[in-house]
Amino acid sequence: MPVIRFVREDRDVECYPGENLREVALREGVELYGLKGRLGNCGGCGQCITCFVDVVGESTPGSLSNRTGVEEQKLRRRPQSWRLACQALVNHSVLVLTKPQVGLGDADQKIAAAKAEPLPAGPTAWPMQESDEADSTDASAESATSDEEA
Numbered sequence: 001m002p003v004i005r006f007v008r009e010d011r012d013v014e015c016y017p018g019e020n021l022r023e024v025a026l027r028e029g030v031e032l033y034g035l036k037g038r039l040g041n042c043g044g045c046g047q048c049i050t051c052f053v054d055v056v057g058e059s060t061p062g063s064l065s066n067r068t069g070v071e072e073q074k075l076r077r078r079p080q081s082w083r084l085a086c087q088a089l090v091n092h093s094v095l096v097l098t099k100p101q102v103g104l105g106d107a108d109q110k111i112a113a114a115k116a117e118p119l120p121a122g123p124t125a126w127p128m129q130e131s132d133e134a135d136s137t138d139a140s141a142e143s144a145t146s147d148e149e150a
């Protein structure tokens with residue numbers, strides 16, 4: 001499964017392939033928002049532009065879903081590596097810097113250290129539930145239907 005490496009927080013979080021980056025961060029208690037976003041955000045609709053992340057590394061090109069139309073519009077004056085977490089689906093492992101608009105004193109060192117540690121290839125597979133594979137040896141009862149033709 002993909003791993004999201006949150007560089008600022010120095011945390012790796014596993015998620016299902018295709019999960020929404022914002023939802024994973026919120027679930028795991030990773031703070032995405034600066035003050036403005038904490039005071040009020042759009043709840044993931046792509047309208048408040050407060051859930052920025054900077055994608056600083058990927059296990060595979062295209063680890064996140066492509067930028068949405070909302071992102072193309074809202075992020076046109078931002079670096080190409082920035083995404084709106086609420087618009088991004090995680091397909092493969094990524095390294096992200098939350099709140100890139102907020103300074104991080106030793107950002108270059110932290111990013112280099114995070115990149116130096118290998119990311120899992122992911123996704124491996126959706127988790128499999130114990131098989132409900134019923135014995136297919138059951139004799140199937142073939143019911144003979146009457147030949148009623150109208």
Ligand code: FES
Pocket residue numbers: 041042043044045046047048049050051084085086087
């Ligand atoms: S939560 Fe508002 S733009 Fe992402």
